[in-house]
Amino acid sequence: MQAETEREAGGNKGVSDKQIRLKISSPNVLNITLVDLPGITKVPVGDQPSDIEARIRTMIMSYIKHETCIILAVTPANSDLATSVALQMATAADPAGLRTIGVITKLDIMDRGTDARNFLLGKVVPLRLGYNGIVNRSQEMVRPRDTFWEYMVEISDKRMKCKFCGEVISGTITRAKYHLAKMPNRDVKPCPNVPEVVFASAETVMEEAEMKKQKLIEGSSSITACNPTGVVDHANIFGIGSGGTSKTTGQPKIKTLVKKEKELTNIKMVTAMIDNNLSFNLLRSASFK
């Protein structure tokens, strides 16, 4: 749809009288044509002509004037319903209100203390086919629930109980993942009963998150400035000094370090790399896992 609109009307909010037709065939659908008309634009933007409002009004009227068509007059509830342009135009085309359905959207974000009750009851602009109130899903509702909730029982907002060991964890689901991955994090204890497969997937997810964080640190140019100790022990990290090769034996496994130490190690590693002109790809090598 986006591509077709741009092809016809350009990429800069231009308008066109030409229709984009999408045909859906199925034995189970009504024989109906749904025409999605543009909203009224008051102030021209982008490539829109100065008479855009009049042009869109003419276009809309050419469709809704037909006696056989049903008008869906869509108005957001957080605007002044009494001055709704959609309802005004619908009333012009259908003065008796016989073939107009009123649709009131965004009921969830109306101003505090106001309601659309009288409108929905048809007391303001009476319509034979009535009104429908709509609340669209918010972005938050669209985002899928974290799969690790499967292993938790939600007690209340920000409190959950581990299905394997009964441990109560407060905070976000991320804290539960620390628990299942047996990674110490603040007061989160490692799970004693987590099945191997759940442990492995939690560990993978947490390591990926750690990698992402590491990438962010790599991308930061002010990294040396935020080294909290001001001391970089190169030898400790790379084994540099014993022949100049980067030996990593004796380096503690990152996984076993607590979060703070991990971050410190990350900073030290990157600082050392910058100091020694080492390629950052080293970070991705197996020896640093």
Ligand SMILES: [Zn+2]
């Ligand atoms: Zn547990």
